[in-house]
Amino acid sequence: MILNVDLSTRLQAQYARLRTWISELDERLSLRYGDRYDKIKQQLNGANNWYKKTKSEAQSSNTIPLEQKQEKAMGQFAKAGAATARKEGVVKQRLKELWHTITNT
Numbered sequence: 468m469i470l471n472v473d474l475s476t477r478l479q480a481q482y483a484r485l486r487t488w489i490s491e492l493d494e495r496l497s498l499r500y501g502d503r504y505d506k507i508k509q510q511l512n513g514a515n516n517w518y519k520k521t522k523s524e525a526q527s528s529n530t531i532p533l534e535q536k537q538e539k540a541m542g543q544f545a546k547a548g549a550a551t552a553r554k555e556g557v558v559k560q561r562l563k564e565l566w567h568t569i570t571n572t
Contacts, residue, residue, distance in 0.1 A: 496504045
């Protein structure tokens with residue numbers, strides 16, 4: 468139990484040092500690159516927000532976005548296949564009618 472408390476205390480101290488280092492680095496980059504750094508930072512925050520949103524949606528629906536796209540594509544292929552089969556049936560019927568017309572005359 469004492470080891471866990473000691474480890475927890477050390478991890479908290481290291482976390483605080485890392486947060487300080489990150490804030491100092493952020494400040495230096497902001498001073499050095501100005502608006503460019505701010506724009507990149509905003510883009511990264513936007514990407515991070517999109518990722519979190521997509522991840523939470525995927526977890527709540529219990530499916531992976533790639534699987535959703537695959538299912539959608541399979542549905543579209545199935546519809547296209549059914550339409551093709553119907554058209555094939557119509558073409559076969561017309562050919563039969565033409566064949567009977569030609570052979571009966």
